[in-house]
Amino acid sequence: MKILVTGVAGFIGFFVAQSLLEKGHTILGLDNINDYYDVSLKYARLKKLGVTKTVAQQYNNLVFSDTHPNFSFIRLALEDREKLPTLFKTQGFDTVCNLAAQPGIRYSLENPEAYVDSNIVGFLNILECCRNFAIKHLVYASSSSVYGINEKVPFEITDRVDHPISLYAATKKSNELMAYTYSHLYGFPCTGLRFFTVYGPWGRPDMAYFKFTETILANKPIAVYNNGKLARDFTYIDDIVNGILLVLEKGFKPNTNSKSNAAIYNIGRGQPVKLLDFINTIGKYLKKEVKLQLLPMQDGDVYTTWADTAELKKNYNYEPKVDLDLGVKNFISWYTSYKK
Numbered sequence: 266m267k268i269l270v271t272g273v274a275g276f277i278g279f280f281v282a283q284s285l286l287e288k289g290h291t292i293l294g295l296d297n298i299n300d301y302y303d304v305s306l307k308y309a310r311l312k313k314l315g316v317t318k319t320v321a322q323q324y325n326n327l328v329f330s331d332t333h334p335n336f337s338f339i340r341l342a343l344e345d346r347e348k349l350p351t352l353f354k355t356q357g358f359d360t361v362c363n364l365a366a367q368p369g370i371r372y373s374l375e376n377p378e379a380y381v382d383s384n385i386v387g388f389l390n391i392l393e394c395c396r397n398f399a400i401k402h403l404v405y406a407s408s409s410s411v412y413g414i415n416e417k418v419p420f421e422i423t424d425r426v427d428h429p430i431s432l433y434a435a436t437k438k439s440n441e442l443m444a445y446t447y448s449h450l451y452g453f454p455c456t457g458l459r460f461f462t463v464y465g466p467w468g469r470p471d472m473a474y475f476k477f478t479e480t481i482l483a484n485k486p487i488a489v490y491n492n493g494k495l496a497r498d499f500t501y502i503d504d505i506v507n508g509i510l511l512v513l514e515k516g517f518k519p520n521t522n523s524k525s526n527a528a529i530y531n532i533g534r535g536q537p538v539k540l541l542d543f544i545n546t547i548g549k550y551l552k553k554e555v556k557l558q559l560l561p562m563q564d565g566d567v568y569t570t571w572a573d574t575a576e577l578k579k580n581y582n583y584e585p586k587v588d589l590d591l592g593v594k595n596f597i598s599w600y601t602s603y604k605k
């Protein structure tokens with residue numbers, strides 16, 4: 266298949282592109298390489314795909330990988346309403362995997378415009394291109410944050426998700442609505458995947474597990490809310506990538522909550538981990554003492570996230586495999602060698 270992977274210089278997009286290439290697909294990776302976090306990490310990921318910083322830097326210039334004959338890259342923003350359709354027209358993609366977005370919950374308080382630009386305007390442009398250039402399947406990233414302060418666990422795709430508590434979550438929920446409308450009006454299949462806290466090597470420096478690692482190494486106390494009585498459905502990157510590949514390769518499959526040609530699935534490990542266990546495992550592999558600053562519950566925080574992944578398992582044989590200990594071990598091993 267010829268697949269457009271957006272957000273390819275990002276954490277998940279990089280691994281998805283790498284795995285799709287290993288399976289023989291032809292990939293065009295798109296990314297605007299924005300500076301929301303350290304761009305050197307984005308260039309380092311692109312380099313692993315055979316695209317050096319010097320060639321990746323130029324805007325709207327299709328470049329080819331030095332190491333993967335089936336990989337090309339373009340630095341382009343989803344908001345570019347002129348150049349994006351030209352790319353679709355000239356490239357003839359079968360499928361689109363849209364992972365580019367402005368992520369992060371706290372940053373949406375500081376820079377709300379970035380979320381509307383990338384996640385709403387950018388996503389609309391993707392939908393328009395899918396509609397106009399006969400894309401067979403659009404697979405896009407949603408998020409567990411759409412569940413808001415849902416207290417019922419595990420989170421099921423049939424739960425109501427109309428009370429987002431951050432603008433980030435509101436944009437992801439909007440993506441699900443927009444994808445539904447487009448699939449209803451124009452008939453092309455769309456699958457939204459609600460990712461649950463993805464972690465691992467080459468991960469995102471703005472995420473909590475990076476901050477925990479940096480704080481432990483600096484011998485400082487980690488601020489933990491609700492006295493540490495929080496749990497998260499941490500999902501190792503390989504399990505997320507396997508799930509995305511199953512959906513891309515097996516194609517669209519409707520599920521319980523599907524309407525028209527639009528489906529939504531949870532993709533997580535399905536086993537919440539106590540935050541303190543996660544932090545202590547980081548300490549174990551760093552071989553450092555963990556200091557904590559226990560604080561009361563923070564406004565807008567959720568006690569637990571927990572994915573019900575039964576539908577993804579039933580329709581796609583999705584089976585997460587990597588447990589907390591191995592996942593954290595791999596992350597710390599990568600982190601220490603990368604920082605050197």
Ligand SMILES: NC(=O)c1ccc[n+]([C@@H]2O[C@H](COP(=O)([O-])OP(=O)(O)OC[C@H]3O[C@@H](n4cnc5c(N)ncnc54)[C@H](O)[C@@H]3O)[C@@H](O)[C@H]2O)c1
Nearest residue numbers: 272274275276277297298299342343365366383406460463
């Ligand atoms: N990592 C997680 O735990 C997690 C959880 C839930 C959902 N998600 C979603 O998964 C997707 C991938 O997340 P990630 O963790 O890899 O994030 P990431 O920030 O590492 O990757 C996103 C990439 O998209 C690019 N990008 C952003 N806006 C763009 C635009 N307008 N045009 C072109 N490129 C743009 C960025 O430069 C970045 O390289 C995102 O949609 C995110 O919202 C991630």
